[in-house]
Amino acid sequence: MRFAWIDLREVPGPQLQAVVDAAVHTRMAGVLATDAELLATLPPTVTRVLIPGNPATDTAKKPGAKETKETKGADDSKQTKATAGAGWDVLLRTFTTQDELDALAAGNRAAGGTPTAGFIDVRDDRTLRLSCAGAMALPYTVIHFADPTKIPLEIVLAAAESAEGKLLTTVADLEEAAIVFDVLERGSDGILYPPRTADEVFALARLLEATTPQLELATLTVESIQHVGLGDRVCVDTCSHFEEDEGILVGSYSSGFILCCSETHPLPYMPTRPFRVNAGALHSYTLGPENRTSYLSEVGSGHALLAVGADGRTRRVVVGRAKLESRPLLEIRAHAEDGQLVSLTVQDDWHVRVLGPGGKVLNVTELRTGDELLGYLATDKRHVGLPIGEFCKES
Ligand SMILES: O=C(O)C(=O)C[C@@H](O)[C@H](O)[C@H](O)COP(=O)(O)O
Numbered sequence: 001m002r003f004a005w006i007d008l009r010e011v012p013g014p015q016l017q018a019v020v021d022a023a024v025h026t027r028m029a030g031v032l033a034t035d036a037e038l039l040a041t042l043p044p045t046v047t048r049v050l051i052p053g054n055p056a057t058d059t060a061k062k063p064g065a066k067e068t069k070e071t072k073g074a075d076d077s078k079q080t081k082a083t084a085g086a087g088w089d090v091l092l093r094t095f096t097t098q099d100e101l102d103a104l105a106a107g108n109r110a111a112g113g114t115p116t117a118g119f120i121d122v123r124d125d126r127t128l129r130l131s132c133a134g135a136m137a138l139p140y141t142v143i144h145f146a147d148p149t150k151i152p153l154e155i156v157l158a159a160a161e162s163a164e165g166k167l168l169t170t171v172a173d174l175e176e177a178a179i180v181f182d183v184l185e186r187g188s189d190g191i192l193y194p195p196r197t198a199d200e201v202f203a204l205a206r207l208l209e210a211t212t213p214q215l216e217l218a219t220l221t222v223e224s225i226q227h228v229g230l231g232d233r234v235c236v237d238t239c240s241h242f243e244e245d246e247g248i249l250v251g252s253y254s255s256g257f258i259l260c261c262s263e264t265h266p267l268p269y270m271p272t273r274p275f276r277v278n279a280g281a282l283h284s285y286t287l288g289p290e291n292r293t294s295y296l297s298e299v300g301s302g303h304a305l306l307a308v309g310a311d312g313r314t315r316r317v318v319v320g321r322a323k324l325e326s327r328p329l330l331e332i333r334a335h336a337e338d339g340q341l342v343s344l345t346v347q348d349d350w351h352v353r354v355l356g357p358g359g360k361v362l363n364v365t366e367l368r369t370g371d372e373l374l375g376y377l378a379t380d381k382r383h384v385g386l387p388i389g390e391f392c393k394e395s
Contacts (some may be wrong), residue, residue: 002181002208003066005030005049005142005168006201007194008038015306016131016196022201029190040087048157049117052086092117092142095134096127105137115139122145128152135160135167142192145169150183157184162274166191174203181207206258212289212306212314220258220342220375222367228329232282233347238305241274245359247288247312250280250296250374253394256342257287258332259308259374261353265361270351275320278352281329281345287376291317292385296322310359310374334373342375
Protein backbone atom coordinates (compact mmCIF):
# COMPACT_ATOMS: atom_id res chain seq x y z
CA MET A 1 0.00 0.00 0.00
CA ARG A 2 1.58 3.28 -1.13
CA PHE A 3 1.98 5.96 1.51
CA ALA A 4 3.35 9.45 2.07
CA TRP A 5 5.14 11.41 4.74
CA ILE A 6 4.26 15.08 4.72
CA ASP A 7 7.34 17.27 4.98
CA LEU A 8 6.45 20.40 6.95
CA ARG A 9 9.79 22.14 6.55
CA GLU A 10 8.82 24.33 3.61
CA VAL A 11 5.21 25.02 4.51
CA PRO A 12 4.69 28.79 4.76
CA GLY A 13 3.93 29.79 8.39
CA PRO A 14 0.32 30.91 7.83
CA GLN A 15 -0.47 27.58 6.11
CA LEU A 16 1.20 25.34 8.68
CA GLN A 17 -1.79 24.49 10.89
CA ALA A 18 -4.06 23.87 7.89
CA VAL A 19 -1.48 21.53 6.33
CA VAL A 20 -1.05 19.63 9.61
CA ASP A 21 -4.84 19.33 9.97
CA ALA A 22 -5.14 18.11 6.36
CA ALA A 23 -2.40 15.51 6.92
CA VAL A 24 -4.18 14.19 10.01
CA HIS A 25 -7.63 14.34 8.40
CA THR A 26 -6.53 12.46 5.28
CA ARG A 27 -4.68 9.90 7.43
CA MET A 28 -1.28 10.47 5.89
CA ALA A 29 1.15 7.82 7.12
CA GLY A 30 3.67 10.26 8.52
CA VAL A 31 4.55 13.88 9.20
CA LEU A 32 8.14 15.06 9.18
CA ALA A 33 9.32 18.19 10.98
CA THR A 34 12.28 19.71 12.76
CA ASP A 35 10.03 20.79 15.63
CA ALA A 36 9.53 18.02 18.22
CA GLU A 37 6.98 20.11 20.12
CA LEU A 38 4.81 20.33 17.01
CA LEU A 39 5.15 16.60 16.38
CA ALA A 40 4.10 15.90 19.96
CA THR A 41 0.70 17.47 19.24
CA LEU A 42 -0.10 14.90 16.53
CA PRO A 43 -2.39 11.91 17.16
CA PRO A 44 -1.06 8.33 17.21
CA THR A 45 -2.56 7.65 13.76
CA VAL A 46 0.42 9.53 12.28
CA THR A 47 4.06 8.42 12.36
CA ARG A 48 5.90 11.46 13.73
CA VAL A 49 9.26 11.81 12.08
CA LEU A 50 11.80 14.16 13.63
CA ILE A 51 14.59 15.43 11.46
CA PRO A 52 17.48 17.23 13.06
CA GLY A 53 17.76 20.26 10.79
CA ASN A 54 18.08 19.81 7.07
CA PRO A 55 18.84 16.19 6.08
CA ALA A 56 21.07 17.39 3.29
CA THR A 57 23.32 19.10 5.81
CA ASP A 58 22.29 17.25 8.98
CA THR A 59 23.10 20.00 11.47
CA ALA A 60 23.92 17.58 14.26
CA LYS A 61 26.85 16.32 12.21
CA LYS A 62 28.26 19.64 11.08
CA PRO A 63 30.85 21.16 13.35
CA GLY A 64 29.59 24.49 14.60
CA ALA A 65 26.05 23.82 13.38
CA LYS A 66 23.29 25.03 15.65
CA GLU A 67 21.69 22.27 17.69
CA THR A 68 18.12 22.48 18.91
CA LYS A 69 17.11 21.11 22.26
CA GLU A 70 15.32 18.30 20.45
CA THR A 71 18.26 17.17 18.35
CA LYS A 72 20.86 17.57 21.05
CA GLY A 73 22.15 14.12 21.72
CA ALA A 74 20.44 12.65 18.64
CA ASP A 75 23.86 12.02 17.19
CA ASP A 76 24.59 8.77 18.90
CA SER A 77 22.20 5.88 18.95
CA LYS A 78 22.47 5.33 22.70
CA GLN A 79 21.33 8.86 23.44
CA THR A 80 18.65 8.59 20.76
CA LYS A 81 17.22 5.58 22.56
CA ALA A 82 17.08 7.65 25.72
CA THR A 83 14.81 10.18 24.02
CA ALA A 84 12.26 7.58 22.85
CA GLY A 85 8.71 8.76 23.43
CA ALA A 86 9.75 12.42 23.62
CA GLY A 87 7.26 13.41 20.93
CA TRP A 88 8.38 11.54 17.84
CA ASP A 89 8.24 7.96 16.58
CA VAL A 90 11.09 7.92 14.07
CA LEU A 91 14.29 9.92 13.94
CA LEU A 92 15.57 10.61 10.44
CA ARG A 93 19.35 10.85 10.12
CA THR A 94 21.54 11.46 7.11
CA PHE A 95 24.15 8.88 6.17
CA THR A 96 26.86 9.55 3.63
CA THR A 97 29.27 6.63 4.26
CA GLN A 98 29.04 2.91 4.99
CA ASP A 99 30.33 3.58 8.53
CA GLU A 100 27.51 6.02 9.21
CA LEU A 101 24.98 3.53 7.80
CA ASP A 102 26.43 0.75 9.98
CA ALA A 103 26.09 2.99 13.04
CA LEU A 104 22.42 3.69 12.26
CA ALA A 105 21.72 0.00 11.68
CA ALA A 106 23.54 -0.97 14.90
CA GLY A 107 21.51 1.62 16.85
CA ASN A 108 18.30 0.09 15.49
CA ARG A 109 19.41 -3.41 16.51
CA ALA A 110 19.86 -2.32 20.13
CA ALA A 111 16.70 -3.16 22.06
CA GLY A 112 13.92 -0.60 22.64
CA GLY A 113 13.76 3.05 21.76
CA THR A 114 12.89 5.08 18.72
CA PRO A 115 13.75 3.63 15.30
CA THR A 116 16.18 5.63 13.24
CA ALA A 117 15.52 6.05 9.54
CA GLY A 118 18.21 7.00 7.04
CA PHE A 119 18.28 9.85 4.58
CA ILE A 120 20.65 9.73 1.63
CA ASP A 121 21.27 12.06 -1.27
CA VAL A 122 22.03 9.95 -4.37
CA ARG A 123 24.22 11.82 -6.83
CA ASP A 124 26.71 9.25 -8.15
CA ASP A 125 27.43 5.54 -8.29
CA ARG A 126 28.91 5.42 -4.77
CA THR A 127 25.87 7.03 -3.13
CA LEU A 128 23.56 4.88 -5.28
CA ARG A 129 25.22 1.72 -3.96
CA LEU A 130 25.09 3.10 -0.43
CA SER A 131 21.36 3.83 -0.82
CA CYS A 132 20.81 0.17 -1.86
CA ALA A 133 22.65 -0.96 1.29
CA GLY A 134 20.55 1.45 3.38
CA ALA A 135 17.32 0.11 1.89
CA MET A 136 18.36 -3.41 2.96
CA ALA A 137 19.44 -2.42 6.48
CA LEU A 138 17.10 0.26 7.79
CA PRO A 139 13.42 0.33 8.74
CA TYR A 140 12.93 3.39 6.49
CA THR A 141 15.29 4.78 3.87
CA VAL A 142 14.45 8.18 2.42
CA ILE A 143 16.24 8.88 -0.84
CA HIS A 144 16.67 12.13 -2.68
CA PHE A 145 17.83 11.59 -6.26
CA ALA A 146 19.83 14.57 -7.47
CA ASP A 147 19.16 13.89 -11.15
CA PRO A 148 15.72 13.82 -12.78
CA THR A 149 16.20 10.29 -14.22
CA LYS A 150 14.30 7.49 -12.49
CA ILE A 151 16.82 4.79 -13.49
CA PRO A 152 18.65 5.00 -10.12
CA LEU A 153 15.32 4.42 -8.36
CA GLU A 154 14.78 1.33 -10.53
CA ILE A 155 18.17 0.06 -9.39
CA VAL A 156 17.38 0.60 -5.71
CA LEU A 157 13.96 -1.05 -6.10
CA ALA A 158 15.52 -4.10 -7.72
CA ALA A 159 18.35 -4.29 -5.15
CA ALA A 160 15.95 -3.96 -2.23
CA GLU A 161 13.28 -6.32 -3.59
CA SER A 162 13.56 -8.57 -0.51
CA ALA A 163 14.06 -5.76 2.03
CA GLU A 164 11.82 -5.58 5.07
CA GLY A 165 12.25 -1.85 5.44
CA LYS A 166 10.29 0.78 3.54
CA LEU A 167 11.71 2.93 0.80
CA LEU A 168 10.60 6.54 0.46
CA THR A 169 11.54 8.82 -2.41
CA THR A 170 11.52 12.60 -2.13
CA VAL A 171 9.32 14.24 -4.76
CA ALA A 172 8.91 17.87 -5.72
CA ASP A 173 5.27 17.73 -6.76
CA LEU A 174 2.30 15.48 -7.44
CA GLU A 175 3.30 14.85 -11.04
CA GLU A 176 6.60 13.40 -9.86
CA ALA A 177 4.79 11.45 -7.12
CA ALA A 178 2.60 9.70 -9.72
CA ILE A 179 5.70 8.75 -11.75
CA VAL A 180 7.66 7.52 -8.72
CA PHE A 181 4.78 5.22 -7.71
CA ASP A 182 4.87 3.57 -11.15
CA VAL A 183 8.63 3.04 -11.54
CA LEU A 184 9.34 -0.67 -12.16
CA GLU A 185 5.57 -1.22 -11.87
CA ARG A 186 5.49 -1.42 -8.08
CA GLY A 187 7.22 1.90 -7.43
CA SER A 188 8.64 3.35 -4.26
CA ASP A 189 6.75 2.23 -1.13
CA GLY A 190 6.29 5.81 -0.11
CA ILE A 191 7.13 9.38 -0.88
CA LEU A 192 8.32 12.37 1.13
CA TYR A 193 6.15 15.21 -0.12
CA PRO A 194 6.61 18.92 0.60
CA PRO A 195 3.17 20.58 0.28
CA ARG A 196 2.73 24.34 0.41
CA THR A 197 -0.99 24.27 1.14
CA ALA A 198 -3.66 22.01 2.60
CA ASP A 199 -5.18 21.64 -0.88
CA GLU A 200 -1.98 19.97 -2.04
CA VAL A 201 -2.33 17.46 0.80
CA PHE A 202 -5.90 16.69 -0.26
CA ALA A 203 -4.76 16.25 -3.89
CA LEU A 204 -2.05 13.86 -2.71
CA ALA A 205 -4.66 11.87 -0.74
CA ARG A 206 -6.68 11.44 -3.95
CA LEU A 207 -3.56 10.23 -5.76
CA LEU A 208 -2.79 7.70 -3.02
CA GLU A 209 -6.34 6.35 -3.14
CA ALA A 210 -6.33 5.96 -6.92
CA THR A 211 -6.69 2.22 -7.25
CA THR A 212 -9.03 0.41 -9.59
CA PRO A 213 -11.82 -1.80 -8.22
CA GLN A 214 -12.45 -5.52 -8.41
CA LEU A 215 -15.61 -5.85 -10.49
CA GLU A 216 -18.27 -8.47 -10.08
CA LEU A 217 -18.80 -9.73 -13.60
CA ALA A 218 -22.14 -11.22 -14.63
CA THR A 219 -22.79 -14.17 -16.89
CA LEU A 220 -24.97 -13.05 -19.80
CA THR A 221 -26.88 -15.31 -22.14
CA VAL A 222 -26.91 -14.55 -25.86
CA GLU A 223 -30.40 -13.86 -27.22
CA SER A 224 -29.52 -13.00 -30.80
CA ILE A 225 -26.92 -11.76 -33.19
CA GLN A 226 -27.97 -9.62 -36.13
CA HIS A 227 -26.06 -8.30 -39.12
CA VAL A 228 -26.88 -4.58 -39.13
CA GLY A 229 -24.83 -3.26 -42.04
CA LEU A 230 -22.11 -0.68 -42.48
CA GLY A 231 -21.06 1.60 -39.64
CA ASP A 232 -18.00 2.90 -37.88
CA ARG A 233 -16.16 0.83 -35.34
CA VAL A 234 -13.27 1.73 -33.06
CA CYS A 235 -10.14 -0.31 -32.38
CA VAL A 236 -8.76 0.85 -29.03
CA ASP A 237 -4.97 0.57 -29.08
CA THR A 238 -3.61 0.88 -25.57
CA CYS A 239 -0.05 1.39 -24.30
CA SER A 240 -0.30 -1.91 -22.41
CA HIS A 241 0.03 -5.57 -23.23
CA PHE A 242 -3.25 -7.34 -22.46
CA GLU A 243 -3.37 -10.66 -20.67
CA GLU A 244 -5.09 -13.50 -22.52
CA ASP A 245 -8.24 -13.24 -20.40
CA GLU A 246 -8.35 -9.46 -20.41
CA GLY A 247 -10.27 -6.94 -22.43
CA ILE A 248 -12.40 -3.85 -21.97
CA LEU A 249 -16.07 -3.51 -21.10
CA VAL A 250 -18.18 -2.10 -23.92
CA GLY A 251 -21.93 -1.73 -24.36
CA SER A 252 -24.60 0.25 -26.14
CA TYR A 253 -26.49 0.93 -22.91
CA SER A 254 -25.06 2.52 -19.78
CA SER A 255 -26.61 -0.31 -17.74
CA GLY A 256 -24.73 -3.21 -19.28
CA PHE A 257 -21.38 -4.03 -20.86
CA ILE A 258 -19.84 -7.07 -22.55
CA LEU A 259 -16.18 -8.00 -22.02
CA CYS A 260 -14.53 -7.49 -25.41
CA CYS A 261 -11.40 -9.54 -25.92
CA SER A 262 -8.03 -8.10 -26.91
CA GLU A 263 -6.20 -9.28 -30.02
CA THR A 264 -3.78 -11.29 -27.85
CA HIS A 265 -4.89 -14.62 -29.27
CA PRO A 266 -3.54 -15.73 -32.66
CA LEU A 267 -5.71 -15.45 -35.75
CA PRO A 268 -4.97 -17.06 -39.12
CA TYR A 269 -4.93 -13.95 -41.30
CA MET A 270 -3.52 -11.25 -39.06
CA PRO A 271 -0.60 -10.96 -36.66
CA THR A 272 -1.65 -10.49 -33.03
CA ARG A 273 -2.04 -6.95 -31.72
CA PRO A 274 -1.82 -7.63 -27.96
CA PHE A 275 -2.31 -3.95 -27.18
CA ARG A 276 -5.63 -3.72 -29.09
CA VAL A 277 -9.30 -4.33 -28.49
CA ASN A 278 -11.49 -4.21 -31.58
CA ALA A 279 -14.10 -2.72 -29.34
CA GLY A 280 -17.33 -1.78 -31.02
CA ALA A 281 -19.28 0.87 -32.83
CA LEU A 282 -18.35 4.44 -32.03
CA HIS A 283 -21.56 5.24 -30.08
CA SER A 284 -20.70 2.53 -27.49
CA TYR A 285 -19.92 3.20 -23.88
CA THR A 286 -16.75 1.82 -22.34
CA LEU A 287 -16.12 1.73 -18.62
CA GLY A 288 -13.10 3.66 -17.33
CA PRO A 289 -11.48 4.32 -13.95
CA GLU A 290 -13.45 6.04 -11.16
CA ASN A 291 -16.76 4.69 -12.47
CA ARG A 292 -16.73 7.01 -15.49
CA THR A 293 -17.83 5.92 -18.91
CA SER A 294 -16.60 7.29 -22.23
CA TYR A 295 -18.07 6.99 -25.69
CA LEU A 296 -15.74 5.11 -28.00
CA SER A 297 -16.02 8.19 -30.25
CA GLU A 298 -14.18 10.26 -27.62
CA VAL A 299 -11.53 7.72 -26.70
CA GLY A 300 -8.11 8.75 -28.00
CA SER A 301 -4.45 9.12 -27.22
CA GLY A 302 -3.83 9.73 -23.51
CA HIS A 303 -7.33 8.59 -22.41
CA ALA A 304 -7.42 6.23 -19.38
CA LEU A 305 -9.51 3.07 -19.59
CA LEU A 306 -10.03 -0.04 -17.46
CA ALA A 307 -8.54 -3.33 -18.55
CA VAL A 308 -10.75 -6.03 -17.05
CA GLY A 309 -9.88 -9.68 -16.50
CA ALA A 310 -12.30 -12.59 -16.70
CA ASP A 311 -12.11 -12.84 -12.90
CA GLY A 312 -13.13 -9.20 -12.47
CA ARG A 313 -9.67 -7.80 -11.69
CA THR A 314 -9.04 -4.40 -13.19
CA ARG A 315 -6.14 -2.11 -13.97
CA ARG A 316 -5.77 1.31 -15.49
CA VAL A 317 -4.49 1.36 -19.06
CA VAL A 318 -3.75 4.35 -21.22
CA VAL A 319 -4.85 4.64 -24.83
CA GLY A 320 -2.08 5.22 -27.34
CA ARG A 321 -4.39 5.57 -30.35
CA ALA A 322 -7.95 4.86 -31.42
CA LYS A 323 -8.62 3.66 -34.97
CA LEU A 324 -11.99 4.48 -36.41
CA GLU A 325 -12.84 2.63 -39.63
CA SER A 326 -16.03 1.78 -41.48
CA ARG A 327 -16.87 -1.90 -41.38
CA PRO A 328 -19.93 -4.18 -41.52
CA LEU A 329 -21.46 -4.34 -38.05
CA LEU A 330 -23.13 -7.03 -35.95
CA GLU A 331 -25.44 -6.44 -32.99
CA ILE A 332 -25.14 -8.91 -30.10
CA ARG A 333 -28.07 -8.98 -27.69
CA ALA A 334 -27.72 -10.81 -24.41
CA HIS A 335 -29.59 -10.81 -21.13
CA ALA A 336 -28.63 -11.12 -17.51
CA GLU A 337 -30.16 -13.63 -15.10
CA ASP A 338 -32.82 -11.10 -14.08
CA GLY A 339 -33.72 -10.42 -17.71
CA GLN A 340 -31.81 -7.15 -18.06
CA LEU A 341 -30.95 -6.56 -21.73
CA VAL A 342 -27.38 -5.81 -22.79
CA SER A 343 -26.53 -4.83 -26.35
CA LEU A 344 -23.19 -4.52 -28.09
CA THR A 345 -22.54 -3.61 -31.71
CA VAL A 346 -19.19 -4.81 -33.01
CA GLN A 347 -17.43 -5.33 -36.32
CA ASP A 348 -19.17 -8.14 -38.17
CA ASP A 349 -16.21 -10.43 -38.58
CA TRP A 350 -15.10 -13.83 -37.35
CA HIS A 351 -11.81 -12.24 -36.19
CA VAL A 352 -13.62 -10.11 -33.60
CA ARG A 353 -13.96 -11.74 -30.20
CA VAL A 354 -15.60 -11.45 -26.81
CA LEU A 355 -14.90 -13.37 -23.61
CA GLY A 356 -17.05 -15.95 -21.90
CA PRO A 357 -16.93 -17.43 -18.37
CA GLY A 358 -13.45 -18.65 -17.44
CA GLY A 359 -11.92 -16.42 -20.12
CA LYS A 360 -13.27 -18.52 -23.00
CA VAL A 361 -12.50 -16.76 -26.29
CA LEU A 362 -15.56 -16.51 -28.56
CA ASN A 363 -15.63 -15.34 -32.17
CA VAL A 364 -18.60 -12.99 -32.46
CA THR A 365 -19.95 -14.33 -35.73
CA GLU A 366 -20.17 -17.81 -34.24
CA LEU A 367 -22.25 -16.82 -31.22
CA ARG A 368 -25.51 -18.70 -30.90
CA THR A 369 -28.62 -18.21 -28.77
CA GLY A 370 -27.93 -19.60 -25.31
CA ASP A 371 -24.15 -19.03 -25.40
CA GLU A 372 -22.72 -17.47 -22.24
CA LEU A 373 -20.72 -14.23 -22.21
CA LEU A 374 -19.04 -12.26 -19.48
CA GLY A 375 -20.41 -8.81 -18.81
CA TYR A 376 -20.89 -6.12 -16.22
CA LEU A 377 -24.22 -4.72 -15.09
CA ALA A 378 -24.50 -1.18 -13.78
CA THR A 379 -27.41 0.57 -12.12
CA ASP A 380 -26.17 4.12 -12.78
CA LYS A 381 -27.57 6.25 -15.53
CA ARG A 382 -25.00 8.52 -17.15
CA HIS A 383 -24.67 12.19 -17.87
CA VAL A 384 -21.41 13.14 -19.63
CA GLY A 385 -19.98 9.86 -18.40
CA LEU A 386 -20.73 10.56 -14.75
CA PRO A 387 -23.15 8.41 -12.74
CA ILE A 388 -26.44 10.22 -12.13
CA GLY A 389 -29.71 9.23 -10.50
CA GLU A 390 -32.22 10.28 -13.16
CA PHE A 391 -34.87 8.71 -15.36
CA CYS A 392 -33.25 7.63 -18.61
CA LYS A 393 -34.49 4.81 -20.80
CA GLU A 394 -32.13 3.39 -23.40
CA SER A 395 -33.22 0.97 -26.12
O1 LIG B 1 -11.01 -4.52 -39.75
C1 LIG B 1 -9.99 -5.05 -40.09
O2 LIG B 1 -9.47 -4.79 -41.17
C2 LIG B 1 -9.35 -6.04 -39.25
O3 LIG B 1 -8.55 -6.79 -39.72
C3 LIG B 1 -9.63 -6.12 -37.81
C4 LIG B 1 -8.73 -5.39 -36.87
O4 LIG B 1 -9.05 -5.77 -35.59
C5 LIG B 1 -7.24 -5.56 -37.14
O5 LIG B 1 -6.46 -5.62 -35.99
C6 LIG B 1 -6.74 -4.38 -37.88
O6 LIG B 1 -7.57 -3.84 -38.80
C7 LIG B 1 -5.35 -4.55 -38.44
O7 LIG B 1 -4.93 -3.30 -38.85
P1 LIG B 1 -3.46 -2.79 -38.63
O8 LIG B 1 -3.51 -1.37 -39.11
O9 LIG B 1 -3.09 -2.91 -37.21
O10 LIG B 1 -2.62 -3.64 -39.54
